[in-house]
Amino acid sequence: MMENNQQKLELTESQKKTLIAIVHKTLRSYLETGKLQKIEKNDPLLKQKCGAFVTLHRFGNLRGCIGHIQADMPIYKIIQEMAISAATLDPRFQAVTIDELKDITVEISLISPLFKISVDQIKIGVHGLMVIYKGRRGLLLPRVPAERNWDVKTYLDNLCLKAGIPTDIWDDDPELYAFTAIEFGEREQDIK
16 A cells, blocks of 8 residues: 555546446346446546445435445446445445336446555545554545545544444554545436
8 A cells, every 4th residue: 555656636527427427327137137237438547446335325324335445446446336335235224226226316436556654644635545454454445535524533433433442542653545536426316
């Protein structure tokens, strides 16, 4: 896990819409057939390898969120897998049903490689964080503390809670990594 030295991804609105459409198409196909639909994309940018999270909402409420931090699959393929995982494997929720699909909105976060960071370098709304401590890990996307108006201490406390570790570990030198993300999605009023 090292400093992000990859070239920054810049997606067009058309590419973002394509990725959101892939998530919807993948979810419908998977919930109807139980199989991952094979999709091929020729867009070189969508073939780049990248870590990603897919977040599903229903009526404005979280309905599933799962990601993969390793940049080992093309973007268009990793979002397919994470969409299925968010819909069916998030342990906080029952699996999404086919009847719910019409009400599901999608957010996608394409993440940079992880890099070590110190607490005093954290920028709210810029850095997503992952903590590793005594075999446990927790991760929060960059938008989470910004949306909730957290300061750095509150961000770190919630990161620890997500990992299931005490909030007073910072003197014990846990591993702390940051990443940046391109985050985009659809609003409820955008779905039909």
